[in-house]
Amino acid sequence: MAKESIPPPNLHGINPIRNSSKKFPCGRKLALILSAVVFVVISSTYYPEHVFYGAREPAHNSQQTAIAGDEDNEMDCNLFNGTWIRDLGGPIYTNMTCPTIPDSKNCAKYGKQMDYVNWRWKPHGCDMARFQPQLFLNIVQGKTLAFVGDSIGRNQMESLLCLLSQVEAPTKVHSDTKDKFITWNFRSYNFTLMALWTKFLVEDSQREINGTLVESHDMHLDKLDARLAANLHEINILVVSSSHWFFRTNYLYEDGELIGCIYCSEDNITSFSVISAIQRVFRTAISNLNSRRESRLKLTVVRTATTAHFENGQWNTGGACNRTEPVGEGTAMTSTIEREIRDVQVEEANRAQKEKKQKGGMNIEILDITKLMSMRPDAHPGIHWNNEWMRGYSDCSHWCLPGPIDMWNELLLAVLNKYKKNMEDQ
The missing domain is CATH 1.20.5 (Single alpha-helices involved in coiled-coils or other helix-helix interfaces)
Known part of the structure; x- marks a missing residue:
């Protein structure tokens, strides 16, 4: 068991002096x-x-401190604009103290050097407190929170499980094949945590050729994913994300009619960009969520796109993620298309916020993590020889646990704290 625990920081071969007075x-x-x-x-x-x-702090510290328990301070500064700085305090959990950590994210177990946990996110102009699992559970007591999206959304749920398990071990109450639809419960708080796996947020079906499934889908841009729609009546807080599955040959429908496609070569079909398809999908999803009268949904959080840090190839062509520390703001590893995806996601969330002010409806917020995660190419699982679903390939899309993905939930806590009074009347 000892070899699975997180090793101490590597001090570059320099050993502290012990019992020096005797020598x-x-x-x-x-x-x-x-x-x-x-x-x-x-x-x-x-x-x-x-x-x-970032710029070094002045000697007199006149900055604000964004503390998760202090609503005014925490939302006064832009929590999504900052840098990663050294912090040897370590995470609040390890791979040995999280009872739910999945094997595929257990980077310490498979020998990844653990220096990547010795960084914390530092917004410009303010500081953030460490994640407070007790505060989080107090805010969500009696409620249901669901992460809806692809496996990166599930990765965030896995991080939150590890963080909250430091107060209470959760109980798994439902799971289907490969945990695509999974539900956990924190019984002392009557808090339910879900992951609803969906490729596109809207209805889709995978295409077949001669009875064999191919990497191509039919997407109905005007219909919310059926499984999401069926579970909305019991969800109070929703974290929505999607982007990775759009980079395939996908056929787009509205009102049951084919209107175009992504990455297809047929001359008689209108070509759509990935960006335009994602924008249509997010508009459909947010609009549908806001219009459902039977819903108990109080808050929807749009989590922006994340960077996959493959270098020298992709996952199936020899790509790898071998960096050992963050990169700076000036060299953040974000592609143009990832920035554009982030921009349309923010645009649609802002559109919904304006409609909320005019017509009422659910609250909507943005978890803008694209830039801050583009600086962390060091914190992916990488090669996972023992992992069944990525055997022999590098995983440069998902994130190690513990790791910088835990910061997403620290930011989520700040957002939830802003709306805690609004959610108390349920």
């Missing part, structure tokens, strides 16, 4: 001097100048 004739005074020298050497090696990507 040197000058005694304890000389030992303290030598210890100080070692500390300076370690600091200059372990905290190189280039890791501080």
